[in-house]
Amino acid sequence: MEIIIQPTPEAASAIAARMVGRLLGEKPDAVLGLATGSTPLLLYRELVQMKLDWSCVTTFNLDEYVGLASDHPASYHRFMWENLFRHVNIAEKNVHIPDGLVQDIPRFCRRYEMMIRVAGGIDIQLLGIGSDGHIGFNEPSSSLASRTRIKTLTEQTRAHNAAAFGGREQVPHHVITMGVGTIMDTRQVLLMAFGPDKARAVAEAVEGPITAMNPASILQLHPVAKIVLDEAAATHLRKADYYRWVYDNKPNWQKV
Ligand code: PGA
Numbered sequence: 001m002e003i004i005i006q007p008t009p010e011a012a013s014a015i016a017a018r019m020v021g022r023l024l025g026e027k028p029d030a031v032l033g034l035a036t037g038s039t040p041l042l043l044y045r046e047l048v049q050m051k052l053d054w055s056c057v058t059t060f061n062l063d064e065y066v067g068l069a070s071d072h073p074a075s076y077h078r079f080m081w082e083n084l085f086r087h088v089n090i091a092e093k094n095v096h097i098p099d100g101l102v103q104d105i106p107r108f109c110r111r112y113e114m115m116i117r118v119a120g121g122i123d124i125q126l127l128g129i130g131s132d133g134h135i136g137f138n139e140p141s142s143s144l145a146s147r148t149r150i151k152t153l154t155e156q157t158r159a160h161n162a163a164a165f166g167g168r169e170q171v172p173h174h175v176i177t178m179g180v181g182t183i184m185d186t187r188q189v190l191l192m193a194f195g196p197d198k199a200r201a202v203a204e205a206v207e208g209p210i211t212a213m214n215p216a217s218i219l220q221l222h223p224v225a226k227i228v229l230d231e232a233a234a235t236h237l238r239k240a241d242y243y244r245w246v247y248d249n250k251p252n253w254q255k256v
Helices: 009-026 041-049 076-083 105-118 155-160 180-184 196-207 215-221 240-248
Strands: 002-006 031-034 058-061 063-065 124-127 149-152 174-177 189-193 225-230
Touching: 002 009, 002 240, 009 041, 009 124, 009 189, 009 225, 041 076, 058 105, 063 076, 105 149, 105 174, 180 215, 189 196, 189 215, 196 215, 196 225, 215 225
Parallel strands: 002 225, 031 058, 031 124, 124 189, 189 225
Antiparallel strands: 063 174, 149 174
16 A cells, blocks of 8 residues: 655645646547545545546446435435536546436346446545545445445445435435445556545554455555545654655656
């Protein structure tokens, strides 16, 4: 794992944007795994300002709420179009987000996995982390080998996401999410976490044992996982000084 600690979410997001920008420069038809929530907002804003060429890019989003139409204000479809897709030249046919209204969920999930494989696999997967260690909507106790499927949200996650729905009662219980195994198959992972609420989950994921009770901890087994944090999210890391030294003293050819 590479742990990158920056003073602010803005500085951390700028680094993440450079990583994505570099990938699109090297591979214009890259396949991106995208995340929603408050964490990637600054990154998406930065990517829009970079005026990259998205015409050959393919995207797969991590998750969507079951029961929400794509035009529901709290749907992740709406989130992605409003915050990224409508500001760049991506082809609509290349955008993939789980369908919250699909009737046959298991069949849809198998197809989603197949579409990722047919696209050649995901080059870089963006991730946030829940304060309980979830990645995508893989809540604690998720199988670390899971594939795209239906999951039930914890009350903690429903409370965290309540604002978008105008109250916790309105937050769906069920979601479709890429599995932990799906995420582990991606070529590179870029997990971002900001703020003190994430500090405990980040420390457990990075420095604790690998456990389904903190699904992000499986990233210790991912060959190329970058964890980009602001200072507040890094406060419980025991080796923070070491991570800072490593980043500040990288050889030029390794820098982003
Ligand atoms: P957040 O969510 O970015 O809204 O904090 C992160 C997550 O649940 O993965």
